[in-house]
Amino acid sequence: MIHYINLRVIAHSTEDLSRVRKALDYFLLNSAGASEDSNTDDAVEMLNVEGYYGNPITILSAQITRKSDSKAIANFIRQKMHPDDVQRLRSEMPDRLDDDQVFHIRLDKQAAFQEIVKLTSSSDAITVKVKIATYPKNRQKAGLIVEELFG
Template structure:
């Protein structure tokens, strides 16, 4: 089962914050009408003193986690979905977290696309199995992404 899903995205000082908000909103649409309950913002400073706003959102309700998975499967193009399936073993760590990155600019445009960039919307899903077992988590993710 998916225990929770965490989304994280940074807004750099050179970016329009409203666009970053809109990119995150694309992922959270229909998850909760009160986005303020889901999203926390943190002010940080970059390596050269530049201001960065970090957005963190956490989805904890099972029904909303299932909805998020449906959203991913619906919005991802078939090639990206197949890439996720083929990389399950690479994206799942020993603590049973499954990691994905999505293009921030594409999300702003209302489209979902995998990314390898560090400037992306990162998604981390906590997978829970009983007993805790990496192989069981891998099999679970195979079923989820089917």
């Protein structure tokens, strides 16, 4: 069903890194088996890079490969989403599923910090890539799986 889920967010030099991390952890801590005192340090990779104008940027990313955790995160996103966002996601599903069977979602980083799941089209977002596994590779089957997960 889900091969993996990749979450990625950028912390600009003007942002508080701990707040951006809290927004990412909102999703990671709601995976299967996570508890209030769980630590996501092992799951999150931090990469410090330099922006075009020399500004420091930190890229935070996590890849969830356990099937139970992947399904829990997908279910969490779907359950916490506003009905209008669910409808928008439903109508955009064919465009969000690429040829490699990766389903793309952008979630509002500021809303996630406030523990709200909200779709956004902004580039300053938490990007979620859900790799759908079908054997053999079949876009139509992948679409049905995405619909089942997020529809």
